[in-house]
Amino acid sequence: MTNLNKAAITAVGGYVPETILDNAQLEKMVDTSNEWIVARTGINERRILSNPEKATSDMAAEAVKNLLASSGINPAEIECLILATSTPDKLLAPTAPVVCDKAGLTNAWGFDLNAACSGFLYALSVGSSLIESGRHKKVLVIGADAMSRIVDYTDRNTCILFGDGAGAVLLEPSADYGLQDFILKTDGAGSEFLSIAVGGSLNPFHEDTLQERQHFVRQDGKTVFKNAIAGMTGVCTEITDRNTLAAEDIDWVIPHQANIRIINAVADNLKMPMDKVKVNIQRYGNTTAATIPLCLWDFQADFKPGDKLLLTAFGAGFTFGSSYLVWGN
Numbered sequence: 001m002t003n004l005n006k007a008a009i010t011a012v013g014g015y016v017p018e019t020i021l022d023n024a025q026l027e028k029m030v031d032t033s034n035e036w037i038v039a040r041t042g043i044n045e046r047r048i049l050s051n052p053e054k055a056t057s058d059m060a061a062e063a064v065k066n067l068l069a070s071s072g073i074n075p076a077e078i079e080c081l082i083l084a085t086s087t088p089d090k091l092l093a094p095t096a097p098v099v100c101d102k103a104g105l106t107n108a109w110g111f112d113l114n115a116a117c118s119g120f121l122y123a124l125s126v127g128s129s130l131i132e133s134g135r136h137k138k139v140l141v142i143g144a145d146a147m148s149r150i151v152d153y154t155d156r157n158t159c160i161l162f163g164d165g166a167g168a169v170l171l172e173p174s175a176d177y178g179l180q181d182f183i184l185k186t187d188g189a190g191s192e193f194l195s196i197a198v199g200g201s202l203n204p205f206h207e208d209t210l211q212e213r214q215h216f217v218r219q220d221g222k223t224v225f226k227n228a229i230a231g232m233t234g235v236c237t238e239i240t241d242r243n244t245l246a247a248e249d250i251d252w253v254i255p256h257q258a259n260i261r262i263i264n265a266v267a268d269n270l271k272m273p274m275d276k277v278k279v280n281i282q283r284y285g286n287t288t289a290a291t292i293p294l295c296l297w298d299f300q301a302d303f304k305p306g307d308k309l310l311l312t313a314f315g316a317g318f319t320f321g322s323s324y325l326v327w328g329n
């Protein structure tokens with residue numbers, strides 16, 4: 001009997017809102033310039049969920065519907081949905097059940113997972129374990145974030161970076177292909193460098209902190225920048241060494257899209273030519289948990305069965321990780 005002990009990505013879906021926020025518009029909102037943003041980040045524009053009645057669950061549900069439509073999978077077949085997000089619809093209740101409802105996944109249970117920009121990789125690891133254990137045969141893993149809802153559009157340090165979007169993958173058992181390995185790490189000492197100070201159990205909302213705009217994301221960009229390069233380089237080196245892979249054995253690198261200079265530096269450290277590194281930050285900015293699945297969605301036509309993919313992310317927490325994946329199903 002064939003041993004179907006790996007979890008393969010068998011379908012991909014995505015969604016970005018229609019509204020575009022480009023650098024020229026940001027020039028009118030804060031003291032910045034198109035030249036600075038492009039040179040320092042590689043971002044030209046981002047998508048914004050401009051409809052105030054829509055939320056993260058709507059983008060995630062659209063990504064799921066896109067995946068189901070393109071793969072012909074019946075929504076009732078989905079058994080579990082893991083939603084990686086830092087921008088749930090509400091602090092309570094969880095958003096995953098809302099996504100199941102909106103996407104018509106009548107037989108799925110689901111839960112949210114918050115690991116910021118590394119959330120999709122963490123969720124992929126949990127989802128692949130559910131497949132490998134034999135407990136489930138069809139698991140959806142989503143990365144979705146409505147960053148425009150937590151970004152301060154008077155703070156030029158952060159508002160130029162982030163955008164909104166959602167990407168989804170379906171995991172199914174496979175004998176030959178799929179997720180081979182993960183290295184996932186956390187460093188809680190980095191928590192203060194990228195966070196929202198208020199609104200959680202440590203500092204509940206208060207009218208004073210609202211006036212001080214403390215309910216928005218704040219970041220020490222330089223510290224995060226340095227740690228992101230070191231963190232992603234480290235976990236990528238560790239996973240390639242552990243799987244006896246040289247740089248030339250890797251066909252594609254799918255990095256978290258936070259800053260083109262971070263991506264270039266990690267690729268350089270890994271001696272990976274940039275034509276193997278997938279980049280769409282210029283169009284979407286940093287969509288937090290959605291960057292990696294949106295890259296898989298954008299570039300899936302380039303991946304051939306048997307291609308070796310290296311996924312890596314770094315984010316608030318700090319959280320970081322890498323995954324080695326053999327494409328195909």
Ligand code: UT7
Nearest residue numbers: 032033036117156157160221222224225228258259314315
């Ligand atoms: O998803 C994971 C989490 N996030 C990240 O990985 C992001 C990590 N950090 C970064 O990408 C970069 O640190 C930033 C893009 C946020 C900032 O780039 P930087 O090269 O580290 O710039 P900086 O903070 O050192 O600022 C350089 C200068 C400063 O002016 P002075 O002090 O040299 O006069 C800033 O005030 O650029 C100024 N500046 C800006 N100027 C125009 C900062 N933001 C802007 C802006 N437009 N938007």
